[in-house]
Amino acid sequence: MFSVTALPASFGDCLWIEYGPIEAPYALLIDAGPSAPSGLKARLQDLAARQGKLELVVVTHVDADHIGGMLTLLENDFYGVPVRDFWFNAFRHLPGETFGEKQGERLTGLLLEKKVTWNAELNNAALMVGDGDYPQFSLPGGAVITLLSPDAGQLAALKRKWIDVCGEADLYVDIPATTTFYGEEGREHFGGLPNVKALCELDFKEDATEANGSSIAFVLEYEGKRVLLGADAFPSRLIASLGELYGDMQHRFDLVKVPHHGSEKNVSKDFVEALKCPRYLFSSNGARYKHPSRAAVARVIAFGNKPKLLFNYRTEFNEMWASEMLMQLHGYAPFYGDKDQGIEIRLIP
Numbered sequence: 001m002f003s004v005t006a007l008p009a010s011f012g013d014c015l016w017i018e019y020g021p022i023e024a025p026y027a028l029l030i031d032a033g034p035s036a037p038s039g040l041k042a043r044l045q046d047l048a049a050r051q052g053k054l055e056l057v058v059v060t061h062v063d064a065d066h067i068g069g070m071l072t073l074l075e076n077d078f079y080g081v082p083v084r085d086f087w088f089n090a091f092r093h094l095p096g097e098t099f100g101e102k103q104g105e106r107l108t109g110l111l112l113e114k115k116v117t118w119n120a121e122l123n124n125a126a127l128m129v130g131d132g133d134y135p136q137f138s139l140p141g142g143a144v145i146t147l148l149s150p151d152a153g154q155l156a157a158l159k160r161k162w163i164d165v166c167g168e169a170d171l172y173v174d175i176p177a178t179t180t181f182y183g184e185e186g187r188e189h190f191g192g193l194p195n196v197k198a199l200c201e202l203d204f205k206e207d208a209t210e211a212n213g214s215s216i217a218f219v220l221e222y223e224g225k226r227v228l229l230g231a232d233a234f235p236s237r238l239i240a241s242l243g244e245l246y247g248d249m250q251h252r253f254d255l256v257k258v259p260h261h262g263s264e265k266n267v268s269k270d271f272v273e274a275l276k277c278p279r280y281l282f283s284s285n286g287a288r289y290k291h292p293s294r295a296a297v298a299r300v301i302a303f304g305n306k307p308k309l310l311f312n313y314r315t316e317f318n319e320m321w322a323s324e325m326l327m328q329l330h331g332y333a334p335f336y337g338d339k340d341q342g343i344e345i346r347l348i349p
């Protein structure tokens, strides 16, 4: 079996992945939402009960909507589940000039305190790509990971902003949750049903935030099935990596976890056109940033090939895509998870 479940992680990501024999699959965990989502503790307790382990835990980057729940999991020793390797690019791993005293932050502190094996396959160096080098990792049971993001420049940029970014992610001090909207979806001038063509005519301006750029994104392959796990990465980085790795043809995937929850700044026409994929997964309940943006979904619809759109929640920010008229017009199909379970995509039964 091979399945990817986007758990209900509010406005963040929490992906639970299983592959291998159905009676005792291997398990991976990518991010843990702003707080550990419903259902995750029970999954870990089940895994502990059958003496399983997490083959890999990844914190893709240092933003609160990916890292917050991980602090709780570490504090609770993953509810008794051993972790074979843990990927996280901490300050000490980042290339570039050093400045001042290295600030301790909570995740790094917990990893050290709990003696979690960390970036082990790299001898505790940074996970990154560059200069034609795309590290590959073989996981137990035959799955393979190929790294696509971040590159050294993106990590160096994060290093310069590390203290700010960790502050925003609530890793040092308590910062009250804000209700600031970043205006991604501020455009209401289409009224009623989204106008896919008009949305696709909007200019694309790529994300430039250091933390998102530092995202660990990768291809996960198992028994011929290929998944692109885009974290909050920049589409230009993903396209460049895929092109260098596999050439300029369309890249076949069975599932793409859309970068940055379907922000309009992380889903470009070029990105969608570079892919040949029947399923696109959007992970967010729309809180805080109103993800996914209509423009991003419109690009997937217009430049993908009659895709299935998979949402882990049904919300006011994505339910407009359930319109029969739009489906008929554009030939796509939406699927919604629910607020307790999220959505599971079975790639191999």
Ligand SMILES: [Zn+2]
Pocket: 011, 012, 013, 063, 065, 066, 232, 260, 261
């Ligand atoms: Zn995010």
